[in-house]
Each structure stands twice: as structure tokens, then as C-alpha cells.
Amino acid sequence: MxxxxxxxxxxxxxALMNPNTTILALKGDCEPVKVFDxxxxxxxxxxxNYRCDPTENWLVLIGIAxxxxxxxxxxxxxDL
Numbered sequence: 001m002x003x004x005x006x007x008x009x010x011x012x013x014x015a016l017m018n019p020n021t022t023i024l025a026l027k028g029d030c031e032p033v034k035v036f037d038x039x040x041x042x043x044x045x046x047x048x049n050y051r052c053d054p055t056e057n058w059l060v061l062i063g064i065a066x067x068x069x070x071x072x073x074x075x076x077x078x079d080l
Contacts, residue, residue: 006022012028013028014026014027042077045065045077046065047061047062048062049061050062059080060079060080061078062078063076063078064077
């Protein structure tokens with residue numbers, strides 16, 4: 001409700017609101033935690049996405065890299 005914002009005494013680096021519910025995700029000032037190493041197939045890739053399942057048991061890192069210059073395409077790679 002843009003005309004009736006909910007105000008809360010919160011300090012965070014950034015916030016993201018769920019568009020369907022009143023759930024607010026906050027990014028606090030804690031240190032990042034390393035979850036896994038990037039494998040060699042993503043070494044020269046630009047990372048474009050990162051996802052995990054709700055239990056954080058499965059994670060995927062998605063990257064793209066220039067493919068064949070003759071065909072003007074990109075190669076995509078994933079680490080699961």
C-alpha cells in the first residue's frame with residue numbers, strides 16, 4: 001500500500017519485499033559465508049545467477065562466457 005507505508009525501526013544494508021505477502025527480507029552487516037568453490041568450468045564465466053532451495057541443501061551457480069566468435073553466441077555453464 002504505497003499511500004500507507006508500514007514503518008519499522010530497522011537498520012539494514014538493503015531490503016527486498018515479497019510482492020505477494022508482507023514478508024520483508026533484510027541484508028544485515030554480518031560477514032558472508034563461503035558455501036562452495038567455483039569449479040573450473042566456470043573459471044572464465046560471468047556469474048549471472050545464484051539460487052538455492054528453501055532448505056539450502058541444493059545450490060546452483062549460473063554463468064555465461066563468450067562462445068564461438070564466428071557464430072556470435074554465448075556458452076552457459078552451471079555448478080550444482
